[in-house]
Amino acid sequence: MASASASHSDARFGLDRRVTLLGPLPLDCGAALAPVEIAYETYGSLNADKSNAVLICHALTGDQYVASSHPITGKPGWWMRLVGTGKPVDPARDFIICANVIGSCMGSSGPATVNPATGTPWGMDFPVLSIADMVRAQALLFDYLGIGTLAAVIGGSMGGMQALSWPVLYPDRVRAALVIASTARHSAQNIAFHEVGRQAIMADPRWRKGAYYADGDVPASGLAVARMAAHITYLSEAGLTEKFGRRLQARDGAAGADCDGSSFGFDADFQIQSYLRHQGISFVDRFDANSYLYITRAMDYYDLAQPHDGVLARAFMGTKTRFCLISFDTDWLYPTAESRRIVHALNAAGAEASFVELSSPFGHDAFLLECPEMNRIVDGFLRAGANR
């Protein structure tokens, strides 16, 4: 991903960047955040007229490592199927930025960072955030980077909420918005699943009202259960059946196992159990429980139509941004109907918009997986912008 460009001599650009901006950043809750720490990465180089900036927005538990290996897990970037050399978002053409959202735990201001008033981690004293707050923090970052207008903002899931919010909050600063597997509001069902996750964390005796940073004894069990519950919503029943069915775990010398492999106890007999447990346990190594509370809360409060008397079309009135929405037919977390609702509002607002529902067995997670058709659409949509 390295490229010999002028921007590489600029310390603001490159991998694993951190910046502390003075702020204050006024928040929807009424409080203000200062300073504002933002951890981010950039790929490619900013062209002379600064017209090739593409912002990638990450999802709930994502981070800025969109196309470089994760410092904790060592895994490759989370969207390298879409971002990289020869991919639809290509550092040879685009100047790509991905920033950790505020409230998160990979270097941007959040409950685990230090509260300047006390010199200790914020914990639950961190102000409650909104999706719009996350977007405003990104805009602060672009002020710092000297980028006025984005060629495109791209996101899936919660990243899609940010991508959709960008042209609403900054109509003159974004030329194209690509919103994948996302929604314009959190539904009662979405909020309900998040509430289960939050209650699991808060019910963990190690949570201690969020003040667990001093001794590092984190509410790992609560966070793991939250992740397990959420992970089910990212998959589809058909996908689960195909991948796991009722298959049992192959275990040697399982105590009391009968000839079928059933323990008649509460061990992880079924493959789906051990898969979910693995998802939960590996998650706690890389994510902060309080961040999980804050970000899920921001998603629950998200409703783009609310400041516009509940009329979504008004949020987009007069927009000059081009929109592209993609949904997946097996996604029941943010189903196609939610994308259609956005499309209807965009049509009513006279916006230039594209929308397609793609077929995939993988549920909500489909946007992160191999999907050649999605890549072709993203490529065509972005190139159409580059041609004008």
Added chain:
Amino acid sequence: MTALRPDLRIIADNIDAGSRVLDVGCGDGALMAALRDSRQVRARGLELDPANVSAAVTRGLSVIQGDADTDLADYPSGSVDYAILSQTLQTTRAPHLVLEELLRIGRQAFVSFPNFAHWRIRMSLLTHGRMPVTRLIPEAWYETPNIHHVTIDDFRSLIATRGWTCDGEWFLSGDQQTSRGMANLLAEHAVFLLRR
């Protein structure tokens, strides 16, 4: 634009440069791409088939996956210069309502459809007594998407009943333009330009 279907060719040749267009049932966006590339037309599309939508968006066109029968209501009145419905009218559940929507959204509307009263279809029905299967109507009755077959005279009658104005009409036979005379018998295909 050489590869354009003949009815699309007629529509393309009669659209003002730089105008705004909504192509309802735009397929893979062939007409929209031609209009954009040769006439700087700002085109948007609506298409039912997801594979077609993908193909159109991949070409850089703004196309929404949706249904002409249900998804036109959101488009603001008078928001485009031309609404286009090519070879789609006969597949809609309520063609008259779709046309009303078209004429509400566009200042003018192009409508093209295969003429069910073409002499070859009449002959086929007369001699075989079976639902005709022709070049322009290639599917058998049980699998055809064409659920509302229409003739040129039927369409003219609808125009009169609804009080619409016809700003132009073109007729095709064997991919060549043919005269107005006895069009209901001799034309395989018709293109109308309407306004309310």
